[in-house]
Amino acid sequence: MIGDRVTEDRVIRPAVPAETEAIAALHARARATYYPDGVPQDGTDWLANWRTAVERRDGHVLCVLEQGRIVGLASFRTPPDAPARTVRLFQFHVDPGRWRAGIGTALHAACVERWRTDGLRTAVLDVHVDNRRAQVFYARQGWIADPERPPAEGDHHLWLRYRVPGGS
Known part of the structure; x- marks a missing residue:
């Protein structure tokens, strides 16, 4: 694993299991911003999903911390x-109160x-069609519409693709 990325007031490092509640809470705050009718209550146990993601040996969860938060x-x-x-990038969220801060x-x-x-x-990733802010962010980073996964009728997600620079 790449070592912690540190600046004067910011650290980016792998998540630890004790952080899953804080991760799930940030995820809920971020998702609430792009559902025009409120976050769907589909029965998903996001805390359990995040606990699994953090503990997976074949995956990564990176956290950005500022002043320990x-x-x-x-x-x-x-x-x-x-x-x-x-x-596949499954989740990518910044606390809405910290948008536009370079996080x-x-x-x-x-x-x-x-x-x-x-x-x-x-x-590759999928982004909710109503999450225009994320779509603009990903475009600035170099993500493009995935030509192998065009939007399907009635689907609420757009698939994007990114060429990893220097990827072998």
């Missing part, structure tokens, strides 16, 4: 059905560094 997070892994050297850009750079180190060439 989690203000950003990213979860990614290579699913078994993914094409060779492809990683997302720094976290994205840490993800790309990990992917490059792991020899990955491509990253």
